[in-house]
Amino acid sequence: MQDDLERVLFGEAEIAARLNEMAVQITEDYRGKDLTVLAILNGSLFFMADLLRRIPLPLKLDCLRVKSYYGGTETTGRVQYDPQTLPDMSGRHVLLLDDILDSGHTLAAITEVLRTEPGLLSVKSCVLVRKLKKRAREVKADYVGFDIPDEFVVGYGLDYQERYRNLPLIGILRI
Numbered sequence: 001m002q003d004d005l006e007r008v009l010f011g012e013a014e015i016a017a018r019l020n021e022m023a024v025q026i027t028e029d030y031r032g033k034d035l036t037v038l039a040i041l042n043g044s045l046f047f048m049a050d051l052l053r054r055i056p057l058p059l060k061l062d063c064l065r066v067k068s069y070y071g072g073t074e075t076t077g078r079v080q081y082d083p084q085t086l087p088d089m090s091g092r093h094v095l096l097l098d099d100i101l102d103s104g105h106t107l108a109a110i111t112e113v114l115r116t117e118p119g120l121l122s123v124k125s126c127v128l129v130r131k132l133k134k135r136a137r138e139v140k141a142d143y144v145g146f147d148i149p150d151e152f153v154v155g156y157g158l159d160y161q162e163r164y165r166n167l168p169l170i171g172i173l174r175i
């Protein structure tokens with residue numbers, strides 16, 4: 001798989017070190033609060049598993065399957081998910097977890113939905129990778145692993161046509 005990459009951006013050790021730092025910060029910020037992590041699948045699968053095991057808080061975990069790409073390398077801007085899979089959020093502090101912040105459509109759409117949930121205490125968001133670019137939707141991520149230029153990356157959960165998610169590092173694909 002690595003031969004299909006044009007360039008490696010972040011190797012396994014670098015990702016692990018950054019996850020340690022993010023976990024410390026999140027743990028401090030949510031200590032004593034009823035934290036629910038809402039992970040957006042499939043992209044955040046590896047990030048979720050590795051980050052959450054570094055957070056020693058009795059958090060709750062829910063997952064939401066969201067689609068916006070349909071196989072290409074550009075977002076369609078239509079964010080689709082099944083509203084019935086969204087759990088009851090009342091009384092909870094929610095931390096949204098996604099693999100990457102690109103156009104902003106996904107985080108903006110899900111954050112908007114969550115804000116209408118009755119009794120929700122707070123919403124913050126956390127992404128492993130943030131692309132430095134002008135976004136279609138102005139959204140901020142509260143916790144960011146790495147900033148990258150506006151290039152299409154794969155690995156560590158990020159796919160190209162559903163492949164390369166299991167690559168243990170993040171890189172730019174040779175297309």
Ligand code: 5GP
Pocket residue numbers: 043068069075098099100101102103104105106107151152153154155158159160
């Ligand atoms: P956004 O809604 O911010 O445009 O992007 C959300 C989703 O698009 C991400 O969760 C991810 O699945 C996909 N995406 C955006 N940029 C990239 C990229 O560079 N590589 C891959 N593999 N997926 C991306």
Ligand code: MG
Pocket residue numbers: 043069159
């Ligand atoms: Mg994807």
